[in-house]
Amino acid sequence: MLSRTAANLFWMTRFLERSETTARLLDMGFRNALLPNTGGGYRNEWGAILQSKGVLQPFTDKYGEIVQRNVESFLFFDMENPSSVASCIRSARENARIVRTALTSQVWDAINTSYQELMAMQRLERSKLSTPDLTDWTIRTSSLIRGAIESTQLRIDGYSFMNLGYAVERADNTARLLDVKYYVLLPSVAYVGSGLDNYQWTTLLRALSAHRAYNWAYGGELSSVQIAHFLLLNPKFPRSLLSCYAEANEHLDQLARIYGRSTPAQESARALLGELAEARIDDVFDEGLHEFLTRMINENGGLAQSIHDQYLTGEAR
């Protein structure tokens, strides 16, 4: 297929996944804000949320003081914020529009309709839209699109590029969400194991729609070690880093079969999967969770670059 088409498909799903993560972060901030403010001493959690997305500075430049309502507008509707839900959906739809020929009508319909609904929401008064409504809408919409892709797209190379986009972006987002919790949100190590700490872990799990799943898998006790294991190394949890790389590997292998040749992209994905499959959670904490996550985010970026170089430029390497 055309390299440009493959690139548009890859970025289309990356933007879709990103919009969902922004919505999940918004949900996380919203739930945290429901917590009674006990001592005052610790940081504004909305600030932490913005910081995790790398948009704290542009936010304060535009809105000044961090007020929940403004953060919500910024993260959901603001077209000047490239990672807002609205921006991501617009970018996904733009990518989709360019590659209409590579999408089934149901997939196009799902993406296009979501954009039209978004435009309609934008015209409503903000007081008519609660934050949970916005996050629910986003998650429902992205499930609908994902479902249309799963049930209608031909299992050809384009399908693999879409899934690679999902897998790469999701790995990045899971790592970032975990990093927010561990590194940014908690004001000091002294709070580890406190009520605040546990509430934040629960919120994180909820934001990932994984609260129940965690309870099923680990019997209900919250512990930072187990939650980190769940989000990083548990092959049964679909958003875990390990699952994301299993997915990336599957689709890179599929491409190698279709094209009859293997590339360095397969090698980097295989190395990442190998490391995570072998890792014990103690190794992760020995390295330092934040250090480990930072390294993963970088290597994930390397994998994306390698996919780009091998398939998305049109050079045979």
Add this chain to the structure above:
Amino acid sequence: MVTSFFNEMYASDGLRAPYQMLEGWYQNMPAEFRALKQAEAEDLFRRYGITFAVYGEGGDPDRLIPFDMFPRVFTAHEWRRLERGIKQRARALNAFLSDVYDRGEIIRAGIIPADLVYRNDAYEIAVAGFRPPLGVFSHIVGIDLVRTGAEQFYVLEDNCRTPSGVSYMLENREVMMRMFPHLFQENRVAPVDGYARLLKRTLASVAPAKCDRDPCVVLLTPGHFNSAYYEHSFLADLMGIELVEGQDLFVDGDFCWMRTTEGPRKVDVIYRRIDDAYLDPLCFRPDSALGVPGLMNVYRSGGVTICSAPGAGVADDKAIYTYVPEMVRFYLGETPILDNVPTWQCAKSDDLKYVLENIGELVVKEVHGSGGYGMLVGPASDRATIDTFAAKVAANPSNYIAQPTLALSTCPTFVEEGIAPRHVDLRPYCLVGRDVELVPGALTRVALTDGSLVVNSSQGGGVKDTWVIAEE
């Protein structure tokens, strides 16, 4: 001023045969139901993404073209004659192009003045002496027609470069079939959905002689900001071919290649939907980033076929138009089946004199104008506008032609108050490759404003489904 128009449904002798089955249909349609259906149609068009993108003009960048649910109907008998006439014209236009880029027999014979051809802006010296595969220059010929009576059609203009709008012909039918299935169950409406297959076959049939396998055909678009982008992607999709932009193609050695996930792939036929000037910055406009550097060299050496050929526009100029009936006689030795509108060429001094004296009664057009711009509709204009325009014509006569105001036929059209006659034109799409083919259908454009004769979508016109009723 023309006062009586041919109504295609209710002529002076009553309800015409092709429309008989539609009379009950709309009369029994309650107003609420009609509004519901109209909303449903709009929703379908928006969901399919069938938009006419107009960037840089403000307003909605994804505008819908107004769709009228009242179909326009032809009998098989009426259609047969149109079809023969259109194919004849498409053959003559291609013969003309082959000739003027070769020996120029029609000019030597004194039928067409040399200046009109060789000094024409659309004449492409880069193509002179080159014979494209099968000698075909224009592969998709869009011919605009109007009707003035039961038996009388006139050709308004020929579009030999990249005529657009065929996606509306196909999607209008899709939407009508979805909304009013019973109309199709009860009537023998000839299908148009073979168009994409015919187009693909036509394009493949003109692959270069060097191509020794199943030809790789691509559609070249300026990109998704172009107003016709929807149509480009729609056609590529239906044909199952790649939709490429200039950046996806490159020239290496004797061939043109496209960038794919598996490395470079050779391209044999390019159905281009960008203008000549943008095809190759080495040959035409050096500032264009839309095209492919070196493409024209590959084309002339027979490495790739460009459809339609660069320079094909010399045949659809409004000054050349007047000679098309002569072309039919000269190249085909046949009597023209379709009539031209009588045309005065302001470049001729007698014609200019007549035009300036009668300008209030005429339609005056720029030779190279399109989209309803740069024209004067005399009877619909005030004195000041007419005088200004007359001055422009007098200053540069060879830039203008003039035609009588035609009594364009009308079709029943849904309007606010119910049903009303509105003026229509017709654009069928003729395909020229190894064979010359035409699907039984066309794009009907309708002037939605009461009394208006201008049907262009850029001037607020709408579209309707066009039916040819098959014979029992």
